[in-house]
Amino acid sequence: MGLKGKVLVQVEISFHGDIYHQLFSERPHHIPSMCKGIIGVEGQWGTVGSIIHWKFSHDGKSKTAEEVIEAIDEKEKLVKFKVIGGEILEDYKSFIIICQVHTNDDNHLVTWTIEYEKLKEEIPEPFSYLEFLLDITKDMEDHHANLKP
Numbered sequence: 606m607g608l609k610g611k612v613l614v615q616v617e618i619s620f621h622g623d624i625y626h627q628l629f630s631e632r633p634h635h636i637p638s639m640c641k642g643i644i645g646v647e648g649q650w651g652t653v654g655s656i657i658h659w660k661f662s663h664d665g666k667s668k669t670a671e672e673v674i675e676a677i678d679e680k681e682k683l684v685k686f687k688v689i690g691g692e693i694l695e696d697y698k699s700f701i702i703i704c705q706v707h708t709n710d711d712n713h714l715v716t717w718t719i720e721y722e723k724l725k726e727e728i729p730e731p732f733s734y735l736e737f738l739l740d741i742t743k744d745m746e747d748h749h750a751n752l753k754p
Contacts, residue, residue, distance in 0.1 A: 608698075608726065612735050613718040618746050622706035622713035626682040628745070629704050630674075636741070653677055656689070663737050668692045672702070682706040697731070698722040702738070715742055 628635055631651040652674065659670045671690030676683065688700040703718040717738040719731050 608723045609721070610723075610730060611718060611720045612730055612732060613716060614735050614739060615714055615716045616739060616742055618713045618715055618742065620713070620746070622682060622708035622715070626684070626704075626706040629684045630677045630679075636745070651677075657686075659691075661737075664733055666692075675701070682708070693734070696724060696728045698724050700731070704738075717742075 653676060655674045657672050657674070659672065661668055661670070669691045670688055670693055672686040672688050674684065675687045676685040678684075683703065683705040686702045686704075688694060688697075688702070693700050699720070699722045701720040703716075703720070705716045705718070707714040707716065717735060719735055719738075721731055
């Protein structure tokens with residue numbers, strides 16, 4: 606297997622996809638109050654070029670990540686983050702996270718994609734980070750379910 610790769614997962618959510626997209630594109634500072642694994646978010650949000658500092662728990666360890674928002678596409682409901690700092694870059698030369706929401710009537714799907722380049726062949730594919738992104742989605746789902754009357 607090569608050093609470059611892509612992994613993705615898609616999950617259905619019960620609340621409206623536009624809300625999910627807005628949280629990542631405009632209001633990531635709201636995410637820690639919804640998710641167990643996110644400790645805090647610092648930095649600007651809502652514009653391409655903004656840098657966001659994440660503090661999170663992954664695989665039982667406290668970690669940080671610094672990400673720049675590379676793209677926000679309102680029509681496609683897509684946000685693209687490039688990791689530019691933190692522990693992730695100890696294993697990966699490049700690490701890009703893409704969150705895209707698909708809405709169709711009452712069906713709302715979130716697709717998480719990680720595009721990466723490993724520093725060494727023996728570094729595992731980032732499936733645990735994909736699982737972490739699914740956990741964030743589940744936590745946000747649970748949070749919104751509790752808001753319903």
